[in-house]
Amino acid sequence: MITIDKMNGLLHVSVLSQSKKTKNKLLGKVLDSTLCSICHDYMYVPMMVACGHNYCYSCLSSWFTSNETQELSCPQCRANVTTAPALNTTLQQLLETLAEVSLDDTKKEKEGEDVNKDGSENNDDDEKSKIDMNTFYSSMEESKNEYNMDKRNENLFGKVFINSAMAVIDEDDDGIARCSNCHWELDPDFDETDGNVCPHCSTRIRNRVPESGYSRTTSDAIGGGQRRGGFDSDEYSEGELEELEQDLQRYHEASEQSIRELDTDNEGEEGSGGMSAEFDRRFPIPRQGRNFLHDDEAEESSNNGDDDDDDDDGDEAIRQRRRHIDMNQEVESDLDSFIADDDDEEQELDVEELDGLSDNDSKRNRMVLQESESERDSDYYEHNDDGYVSGDSLVDDQPDQEPQQQNKRQRRYKVILQGSDEDED
Amino acid sequence: MSERRLLKEYQVVKKELGNHKNIISSLEPIDSDDLTNWTATILGPPNTPYHGHSFDLRIHLTPEYPLKPPQVTFSAYKMPHCNIEFKTGKICLNILDNANWSPVWNLLTVVLAIYQLLSDPVTDSPLNIDLSNILKIKDTSAYYGLIEYYLNNKSDK
The missing domain is CATH 3.30.40.10 (Zinc/RING finger domain, C3HC4 (zinc finger))
Structure with a gap:
């Protein structure tokens, strides 16, 4: 008897010893299931x-x-x-x-x-x-x-x-949700309006397209990968992108070359004001456009060579920056409200794209302003790697700075992403 | 599937209605031979301007029910509420949309959900803009006043 009870288990014993009424109730529950x-x-x-x-x-x-x-x-x-x-x-x-x-x-x-x-x-x-x-x-x-x-x-x-597809994200690739049937890019928000159907092959997507928050984290992780050399990789095909990068590279080289020439020409004669004036004459590019193209390189330039670009120039630059910041903040908020209804990913990319123009500049300079107001000597930027752009300066990259530059670039993207998140809220 | 389920629901509703006496005063088919058209009467929830009033609902079940949601409306010109169109009695409730409906819900849960909507108006998706705006600026006395005005004048329409 005992062995049978043990075999049947505790629950069996307890259930079987219930009153008839309870058993019927239990049976009812079992039938309901x-x-x-x-x-x-x-x-x-x-x-x-x-x-x-x-x-x-x-x-x-x-x-x-x-x-x-x-x-x-x-x-x-x-x-x-x-x-x-x-x-x-x-x-x-x-x-x-x-x-x-x-x-x-x-x-x-x-x-x-x-x-x-x-x-x-x-x-x-x-x-x-x-x-x-x-x-x-x-x-x-x-x-x-x-x-x-x-x-x-x-x-x-x-x-x-069999006939439906899945929204799949390859994190190692671009981190974008794609239709498993035709690899078409899927919009994270499209199911709200059009239903869960691939816009390209019209196949039904049987899972929900992951939220845009997901793509934010992936683009954070891959940082500069998605935005190569200041170009939004989404907007260009691979071939075009490479062409653009090559163009950019050639442009960098040409500008470095001419700056070296200028340096040797003006050695000892004029300060950086003269040099940069000369530079502006040679490369009459709007400030914003240049920052955009030279985003990373321009920041580096503050670390080398430009010893003369101190107080006078600097204060002027800061004043300009202050105006800049105000303006940029306005631009930014306008932009946010404008894009707010659009999908998040696009918004993020836009902000990223703008960082050379506004976000990055304003953030960076806010930081710089705090420090520079207290004390700042001519060697300040040489010893402090905070990425301040002196505005009118452009000096050649030093090859041995490359790894450091990479780190810096990544770190900055993170800062930007955090910043833009806050602004979105 | 639809007919058998409707018969079962009819049984369940008859059995369970007693448990919701304070919420639903009636829920029955208009004609006991036709289980696709129902009528329900819910009571105004306490602590709302609807308290002390009762409201009639019309429920139409399409042949696709329960795979598609039932069509539920209040009587026209009877229900002043943020998410209910006053002229038609149309209800804005997400579970009554195709996209958010689930076949595990039944008539009883739908009516309970609508009762819940009376206590928790959603100002973000209004069908009655005036009430929604008053509620948004948290003018409680105006909100109560307007609803009471409508409710007490409902016999005119």
């Missing part, structure tokens, strides 16, 4: 979704195919359904066992009321229960046939899991 929450009927072919909820095959199938533009979701918990639900044989067996038991009992005993089933299935008289069980079995047969037919014909769930 075989009901489909969509059709409120028995699940003759229970299919389990990945989140663990069960539905009839036919209900789930019509749910998935009823709303073509929506992503597939579990009706109970709204979890994304990315993989085809599987037949829950345990639940199916439970239902069959319950049906068999009640059938046996009604056959054996004429008053089969005691241990049968709960409320609705409770049989008042023999005749009625037999009819009920007949419809039960015919419905079960029908449902099973439907499932088996679909399975044989590879038509399960109206082929929704």
Whole structure:
């Protein structure tokens, strides 16, 4: 006796020792668990979704195919359904066992009321229960046939899991959600308006396109990778991008060359004011445009060579910067409100793109202003690597600074991203 | 599937309505032979300007129910509420949209959700702009006053 109890387990013992009333109640609960929450009927072919909820095959199938533009979701918990639900044989067996038991009992005993089933299935008289069980079995047969037919014909769930695509993100590549069918870029917000369908191949996307917050973190991680040399890699094809970068490189080299020439020409004669004036004459590029192109290089320039660019020039620069900051903040906020309705990714890129013009400048210079107001000597920028652009200076890159420059660049992107986040709020 | 489910729901509603006496005073098919058109009466939730009033709902179930949401409206010109169009009684509630509907919900949960909407008006998606604006600026007395005005004059329309 003891061994059997042990074999049956604690729960078996405890349940079996309950009163008849409690047992009936329990049985009622067990029977309820075989009901489909969509059709409120028995699940003759229970299919389990990945989140663990069960539905009839036919209900789930019509749910998935009823709303073509929506992503597939579990009706109970709204979890994304990315993989085809599987037949829950345990639940199916439970239902069959319950049906068999009640059938046996009604056959054996004429008053089969005691241990049968709960409320609705409770049989008042023999005749009625037999009819009920007949419809039960015919419905079960029908449902099973439907499932088996679909399975044989590879038509399960109206082929929704074969004909639909997933939004996939390759973090090692560009971190952008793409249609698994045609690799078209998917907009994180498009399901709000157009439904979850790929804009390119019109394939239904069965999972939700990840939020833009995700792409923010990835672009943070890959930093300069996405925005190479100041160009938004999204807007150019690979070939164009390389061409642009080569152009930029050539331009850098040319400007370095001419600065070296200028340095040798003006040696000892004039200060940097003269030099930069000469430089401006040779390269009449608007300040903003140059900052944009030379974003990183220009910052470096403050560290080398420009010893003469101190107080007078510097103060003037700072004053200009102050105006700049005000202006830029305005521009920035305008921009934010303008883009706010647009998708986040684009906004982020725009802000990034602008950093050379506004965000970066203003942030950086706010920092510089704090320090420079207290004390600043001519060697200040040589020893402090804070990336201050003296505005009118452009001096050649030193090759040995390259690794440091890389670090700096990455760090700055982070700062920008944080900054732009705050501004968005 | 639809018909069998409707029959089952009818049974469940009859059985469970007693548990929600303070919220739903009635929920039944208009004609007991036709389970696709229902009528419900909900009571105004306490601590709202609707308290002490009762409101009639019309529920139409399409053949696609429960895969598609039921169509629920208040009686026209009877319901002053942020998210309910006064002229038509149309309700703005996300679970009644195709996109947010789930077939596990039933008539009872839908009516309970609408009752909940009475206590928690959402100013972000108004169908009654005036009430929404008053609520947005938190002018409670105006809000109560306007709603009471409408409710007490409803017999005129």
